[in-house]
Amino acid sequence: MYDFIKNKIIRGKTPSMFRLPFVYSLGKAMVRCNLLKFSYRSAAMTVEYGMEQIRRIFKGRSPYVWVSAFFPTEFLHALDIVSFSPEVISALITSLGFQNNFLEEAESRWWSRDNCSFHRCAMGGLISNFYPVPAAFCASSHLCEGGVFLFNNLARRYHRPFILLDTPLDNNDNSLLYVTRQLQKIITLLEGVAGTRLRVEKLEEAVFNTEKTRQAMLKVNELRRHPYSPLRSKDAFAYLYLYFTGMGSRVVPGIYETLAAELEKKIKESQNSKGGETSPRYRLLWMHLQPFYQNGIMDYLEANGAELVFEDFSHVYWESWDPGRPLEYIANRMLAHFNYGRIERRIKVIKELARRYNVDGVIHFSHWGCRQSCGSLNIIRNSLQEEGLPFLVLDGDCVDSRNFASGQVQTRIDGFLEMLA
């Protein structure tokens, strides 16, 4: 069905039908009736959740805002504001194959190709009027600076509020207080967008949902350590939408709980069946994002006996906190991100994941636009080599396929696998 949509309906054009709310209602119905096939029920639930969010955006009855990656979405769920993650939607558009139209649109408006392609694609979609103009642009300063500049630019262009959460580098009491105070101000600004006051119990409920999501994610991650766990990075990236926009949603904990139950069942079935899945030749850890256009990297690795058993994006990085203190809970989640702050923090997590998932090597996909992820690779490489872990860096682009050289990537992967042998 996915190929049918891509090859017969889209065919490289920007389909205006995707602006019709009815299409998403139909899509949801198709998911529910199993007309769209998924390896996991929880993946189908994720798609259904995403379709509902996008349907509401095009329906235009609910306020909707753009949120940069890592902006806390709990307030939005509590205020019933629809959150739109331009990065995730760019990834979706790329997987459907019409990203070039938006990239070219942005480039024709002097948006340089040196900028992140997730952002160029998002901007192209907005300036070509594919997306409706949001009520506000909400960005967090941590990890992705490009998003801050893009959102600031767009907010001025469309005369909409620009809501910035400035996240300090150090995770300490002062930072917690600083972020918490900003969150109070952000609530006031978002209340203006929603046209309603935020009820404390709604915010507590949203934070409680995040905590339930955290616990379910931990359960999933624990199950993925099992040698018979079938969930690989290729499938795990399907849940990225929830990671960026689902924190605080009442639907999301259920999706992860369903995934955990499915994994548990599949592991038991594999254990009981005589020909259950055998251990791969090589177990690998994937770092950072993946290309979302047709690239074949993960299938190629799998075909050559290398399984991506975990990806750092799925790591649950924040500790439990009293959901009864919602602002502190959210502030702590912002400050705790392992990719932010000193590089030792990131290295510690990578090493911990490598040990937990018993991997033979690590692959880092360096997306052109994510400077924060690519800037410290030499230090990471040296640290992993001290542990005897081979490390491969694949330079590329998650959205702009013009920056992808398949032959060169294949030689690097082959060389890496030969090194592991």
Place this chain on the structure above:
Amino acid sequence: MPVAGIDIGSLSTEVVILKKEEMLAQVIIPTGANSKLAAEKAMKEALEKSGLSFNELGYIVATGYGRVSVPFANKKVTEISCHGKGAFFLHPGVRTVIDIGGQDSKVIRLSPQGKVIDFVMNEKCAAGTGRFLEVMAHALETDLEEMSRPSAPSVKTANISSMCTVFAESEVVSLVAEGHPREEIIKGIIYSVVERTISLARRVGVEEELMMTGGVAKNIALREALEKSLGIKITVPDEPQAVGALGAALLAAEEAVK
């Protein structure tokens, strides 16, 4: 049992036939537009040289960017492993290999046992590779032999600042038009390749003994400039272009006895 290694690069195709580590034949031909045809032609020539028939070959390993287009190969291995294998076979003291071929340059680190422990390759474009030197030679209306001639220390170095082969070619044409002597421009071209190679080498670290392989290793001026910049003596085998095919043949010999 005789075995063969075939390395199909973007500019040249090499075949080495071995029997118990004795080289029976070595062939180097241009790849041209069709890598499959080049593979067949090179293999045919190598068999004629060795006096063997195709059926007498016990195992064939293909390498190089065109390794996927060799239908008669038993196994395909990357040029990373093959250059490492070939270099270590020729000089067991080698710990670092710099291989600069037609469109790729790579630096390979080897363990004391000859195993590849790390590698790094050039980024997407062909800057700093054999193709880059060919294009520049063409722009200067000269040949690779002249490009290979070391210049006197008194010769100035023209500044080639562009990272892109196409723009660097325009830069060379402009330098010619401005009246810069040819040897200054050649020195500038050589130094631009050296700079790129060194930055690549420093990513994985250079440990002695260092061997240079690939067609560009034949460029004496470049090799000397690299030695000077790195402060390390570089070993170059008699036929650096065939080291990948030799490594492939050695791997074929290992596979044949399995």
